[in-house]
Amino acid sequence: MKLKVAMVLRYVILILGAVIMLMPFLWMLSTSLKTQPETVKIPPIWIPKQLQFSNYVEAFKQAPFFQYFINSVIVTSITTIGQLFTSILAAFAFSRLNFYGKNFLFVIFLGTMMVPGEMLIIPNFVTLSQLHLVNTYGALIIPWLASFFTVFTLRQTFQSVPDQIYYAAKIDGASDWHYLWHVLVPISKSTITAVTVLQVIGSWNSFMWPLIVTNSENLRTLPVGLQAFTSDAGTNYAWLMAASTFVIIPMVILYIFLQKYIIAGISKTGLKG
């Protein structure tokens, strides 16, 4: 009996929490289907009288959202792949090779994580303009090709792979390069998926940077497009919420499909309980 009560209590708490977690999303969805006067009605309306699907059509007319979507996909995928590549190489060096200045370098990189990104926007903009990269896909991608968080996570996983496997591969005559790509990377597949998803989320949602480094509209990404709904004297909430839904949904789908890898991936980062 006591066990049953405990079980019911667990579900009650979890459901309550889930409702809180979901509430903002439900509201966003509901608002995106309202008429303008309905969005500001008191008491709030959860289900609009007539679902205004036309809000999505109208919202899409306010800015070239299809182009933004394509840009987001391009930028996010190249950034993610490129960053994985640089990170896997660096993580291998940090986990399997000994070299002068290893600890020093590691500490320096840890330190970079403590600096607020807002401080780096302008100097990085200047660097990019000296490289003639402003207003190109390059500006959206290149500065993000290195992530110490990813290196750090992968290093942990690589280190947790038993040394014997490394020696066995060596005896078989495999080079380090071969060992890395044909042994280490496949073993660490789930961690790699996990960091990939985290990276995709971050890249997809980034806002300030794409706005600063692009001048022409055909290079803008989705979150930047949300600006199309603000004006001198107010915001069209229904349209804004429709567009926001469109920005968020791809990430939700991605997460739902890959979530089991994320959990498996994090368990392999060598954070033994």
Place this chain on the structure above:
Amino acid sequence: MKKKSWQRALLTVASLGLALTLAACGNKSASDSKANSNEPVKISFWNGMNGPYQKALKKIINDFNSSQSKYKVVSTAQGDYTALQQKIMAAAKSNSLPVISQTTYTTVPDYSKNNLIEPLDNYMLKGDNKLSSADLKDIYPSFLSSSKYQGKYYSIPFSKSVRVLYYNQDILDKYNLKKPATWEDIAKDGEVLKSHGIYGMGFDKSWDMEFEGLARQAGNPLVGVDGKQVNLDSADTLKAANFIMDMVKDGTAKTAGEDFYWTQAFTQGKSAFYAGSSAGVTQMVAQAPKSLHWGTMPLPSYNGKKATEIAGNDIVMFKSASAEQKKGAWAFMKYLMSTKETAKWAKATGYVPLRKSATKTADFKDYLKKNTYNQAAVDSLPNGFQSNAFLGFSEYRTKLLEAVDAMLTKNEPVKKALTNLQTETEKIIKDNQQ
């Protein structure tokens, strides 16, 4: 075996380098402004216009581009005004400024100190494409005066709106009230409405614009021309601030707070009046239920005088552009200010026309007949004023908004808040002159 791994590593690095170079070369054309002799000169134009405003602007630009073949204006939206300012700063730092950009005229002192913008006198007052004296007389004087800094024109007015009074006719009818002639009337009406749970007056999140209006009517601008005189703690100014804060404390007026604009509360009948931007008419029409009867009128008088603050943005020309581009940019600026185009712009967006003549065209009169809500803004224009810009203005404005915020959210006494602001502002002006 070992050797092979080294080669691959090298290859990887090389290919990455190649990718970088490719990316670098990929879009050279974007920064290339030098065109062939046959091609029109490209004039880049940054702005903070979004949604329907952006569409209206694009249309005017297309018209300009097809009206002649020498220049081609290419406009890009750069997010909201905050983002636009940030972009200009970044571009100035890396020498990649556009030819012209929208900006608030209050940034002109800072831009001109840093030698970023071009005075327009050579185009506007001299040369073969100058504005005639009839033109200069036709443009509302408050627009021209705010375009001037230290005796030179640095900007042209563009997207301008004025503060107007929105009134709820249903409430007025129900409680037998008349449209107010003075601010005192509003305060009195507020007393009547208070007992019915309705506010007399609604303000946006901050009432600084109405405050500056009252202060001017009472005697002085908050800060004099070029920051020469700071009147923030003078008796007249204190009286103006107290007038507003007394209503707020008394519960006869309310600020929009987290909603930012009072529009929403107004449509819900929470107040009889609302002092808001004339550009807000579009939102008001969209949000107000069909059953609500409302209208707009110029702000009532105070101390026997009328005044209404003009808000909005100007367009500036950057020094970094080529002579040819500057010439073209000026041609475009002049085009924007022409009677026909400014009327068109006003009709499409709800911003006010820049010229008196534009309000007299048959077309525009017809438009006002159909859109009676926009009449009040045009009627207010002769009494319009703009705050005086000076070096450090944006810093001062941050402090002004903070002071208003402290009075509203921290209950800071009016006198204390404004005396502090006076000291801070004097310091800002002094520091910036060094």
Place this chain on the structure above:
Amino acid sequence: MLNAKPTIKSTLKALLYLLPMLVISITFSIYPIIKSFIMSFYTKYDFFNDIVSAYGFDNFKFLFSDPDFHIAIKNTLIFVVGVVPLTVILSLVIALLLNRIKWLSGFFRTVYFLPFVTSTVAIAQVWHWIYNSDYGLLNYFLSLFGVSAVSWLESPKYAMLALIIMSVWKNLGFNIILFLVGLNNINERYYQAAEIDGANAWHQFTNVTIPLLSPITFLVSVNGVIGSFKVFDQIFALFNGTPGPSKSALTIVYYLYQKFYTEWKYGIAAASGVVLFFMILLVTVFQLWYSKHHVHY
């Protein structure tokens, strides 16, 4: 090879592996960081032409005497102290509950993670509405329990709380997953042994779960501390580009942003970034030192 001493040759080899990452991070994070550090000593500086005419400690002196900066430090610390423990406790509790159920556990995991995948810019608008004092959802719920309307975003007393709640909501999911992983890795045998020793559920929790989870707890809190010290996006989005009523949500990064982008005081902005950096460093080093003594690996 693994435990071998570094040689010139191994260093060169490692360098090749590190090169792509090094090139990017030196260009886009280490170089600008060094530049900002140096900039914090510029006292007379023509930003656009990069001409420095005087160096000194004036920027730091200014910060230490600026009441706004004191507010920013205070608010940042309140935010960190509010967010980090709350996130750790809540995510641990939810992870424990999720670990004990089978039915629907996958569904709950998804739901709790959702906020983490959303863009702050988009979702802050929704929170803005939830917090509205007149027609917001939160006050509506509170009114069901007889609590009178709270002005969440307009009262200096509650604005920070509103910010903390939204931030916890956003980051809870990721930490729950970290804890779930940690819980899965605890060997059943520890619990069995504890049971034989006659430990009740609470004792099992305090003597087995808590100590064995300490590495995860450490990770979650270090992550949380670094992230919270740098809070900016949420404030900017939630308070419509203001630092909250009566500066109640003015944090160090917000201060930096304001000085840099609206007041054009580059040296002071850089100096505030340097101060923030050392604050984070200090706390992280303390956490590391603490973990050496108390975390059970």
